[in-house]
Amino acid sequence: MSNANGIGQSKAETRNNSNIRGENGHAVSDKAHSIKEVQNLRSVATQYINYVKENYSGKVAGNINKESAKAFLKAKALEVKGSTLNTYTSLMQKVSENLNKDHIGTLNRQDIQNIKQELKNDYTLSKEHINRAYDNTQAIQEQMRHTSMSLSTDLQVEAGLRANDAINSDKWHINEDNTLTISDSKGGITYTTAPISPELLNRVEEAKEMGYKVNYTEYREALKEAVQNTGQEYNGTHGLRYSFAQDRLDELRQNGYTENEAKGQVSLEMGHSRLDITDHYTSF
Template sequence: MRGSVYYQSAELTKVIFFEAAKKENRVNPNHEHYACVASFKTMQSYRNIWNNFFNYLKEHFKVKNSELITEDHVKAYIEYKLEYYPSKQYLEKITSALGKLEVALNRYSKLKYEDNPITYDFKIRQELLNSAKDLKLVANNYVNRVYTNPNLIIDNLENDKHKLAAIIQLQGGARAEGVTLIKIEQLKGIKIDEITNKSVGVIETKEKGGKIGDVLVSIETYEALEKYFLENGTSIFKIKYQDYVNDIKSTCQKLNIPHQGTHGFRWTFAQNRVREYQNNGYTYEQALQGVSWEMKHFRASITEHYLGA
């Protein structure tokens, strides 16, 4: 489907919104209004979430056609939202909206490609919702997304640039958007890490919500990034997010390791960094707050999520 985010969401709205459609018809699998939306206010709320989701896909996956949406995209979006600990009600709204998006895409595809429609299945949204806790914690029956042997995964990635991106995430806690595009001016030199008193390289990143901050990596990793710029005669380190995700996923499958996506490296960083704080004389509470700031959050309680506390 071509057109802007807002045009595409409008087109999908047309195939699922039937104002004042009777409830008995909306729950009848044999009726044309089955699973459709009858409330203008509800449809408007869902469409706002669709627009946000589509913009997210444009930014992180370079996906501009809503017909190309997959279950992996839905999973990535919900987990992205979960990192900011939405209320239970908001999370339910997101998953409901994505459920209706699944219905809309299936209806749209059936109308457009009568003989060979695309089938969309976003059941992962319900699994993620079922594992969600209340206002502050992300998962019921806490799911630890830490990689127990992250370096094994990194060493076996197919693409050397993906390896470097993953190492930066693991050592510095950057989000994926912080490593898929790094400009040479973001390299801020060497400094002493105030927590460990060791020399580290500093990469300044701008991530979700425009938050700017330093990502601290080993001297070896920092020099590897400098070497990349020098040897390739470029001022930009850039990788495709979807290729990066696919490389991690296929590598985990080959190694028979549970796949936790790019975010698994960030989780591993959080747990390792809290231990570094504590090993250097900081209290547990100070460690939580410090790591939260380093991960471009504000509340110390957010770090507890990564610890399963």
Template sequence: MRGSVYYQSAVLTKVIFVEGSKKENRINPNHEQYQCISSFKTMESYRNVWNNFFNYLKEHFKLKNCELINDDHIKSYIEYKIEYYPSKQYLEKITSALGKLEVALNKYSKDKYEIPIIYDFKIRQKLLRNAKDLKLVANNYHNRVYSDANLIIQHLNSYNHQLAASIQLEGGARSEGVTLIKEEQLKGFKIDNISKKTVGVIETKEKGGKVGDVLVSLTTYQKLGNYFTNNNTSTFKIKYQDYLNDIKNSCEKLNINYQGSHGFRWTFAQNRIRIYQKFTYTYEQALQGVSWEMKHFRANITEHYLGK
């Protein structure tokens, strides 16, 4: 399917939205309105999720045709959402919307092709169950700070994963800021305005296209620079799921509660607040400063990482 994200979601909306459709028709497998949506409000909510999902695929997979979506894309998107510790209700809405996307794509394909494409996104249900079982969704505040982040990093099996985790811990980068780093993103050294120490600067583009500097130790910065030189490459790349599995295995070995890769970002936030206050910044100044460093805007967002 060609067209913008919003055009494609509009086409699929027309396939599945039947205003005023009777429930008896929507639950009848033999009726043409089977599994359709009759509520405008529900359809609007689901379409917003579709748009967000399609934009995610465009940015992370360079995928511009929704007909090419498969369960790997569904898995990646849901895991991406889980990393930001969503509410249980929000994650349930996402998985429901993706379920209706499956229905819409199957209906669209059946009408368009003699041999239709078959879409099966049932992996979304497994991921939702796992997230609930592992308490990766929020019913209330859940502290995701690692008790000994450096020890976890030392026990990661992959050197590249150790490097990625160090960047998250020291600079507060999101996962998308460390799973793919190009050599051109290394911007040299500078004096950290807060600690007055010399640090390495990595420019990252993360959630929502936000561009900014991630400040890391000289050791970590030099390791990343050496990676490019020693491997004769201009790209540092790791697989997100392999990265999570390595972190999880390390936590299990050490009997430390697993908090995903985002746990390193939480730990950064609390550590960085302490550094601000050590150098005589007020609590309010520390909140705002850390918020900007984490590519947020409002100071009170930082309080989420502090349990307030």
């Protein structure tokens, strides 16, 4: 991000000094020149790196390439509208240029331009949604009981935590109403979960006292094996968040919430910055 931060720098001057050419052959800047653009660039870069971590084995740097970028952007094409997808591809071009400066991976701007053209040729993908929820989370939880990381799975299933939040007890604050406040989550946000069961709460308290922390890669691999042992398709750690969102939405509606009220509550409990993100988890 230090390479890409162009706040305070003239965009025109940066472009004039650049040897990078866009699709129209004109010089382009590889920097983000506004606070919003820097934030968006950081978000896209983080999402891409997390996608690589979750879906590819080995070191992250070794998987920064056209293949993983194409898979990432195709996954995004299933989630977001066309204008947002264009923003993703534009920002990924800047990501690729700045990774190149540090000699990380083999991804380059031309790769992203080629991927962008492929997405345009098959644009119907952008209107589809994939339900990544698991059919039987209880079976997955039972399989994870054989590991030392089952608490993380239970927190994802019962409270909808992101994997990175569920593996680090330093992020957890226990509230009197049996909810958890999660600090320093994705994008630096803090959010408060749905209430969790007394049994899980006791385990959380014990884990915090012991300084519970789990390696993300080890957790992901253990979860993948657990899912496969149940005969289900592995949908990543994020699949547990999908399952939570849909189960929690049903629970709130049964308790008298309107559809919009329920989605709004789920959005807060999952730490989403926008309601349309929650819609993606719950609308199928």
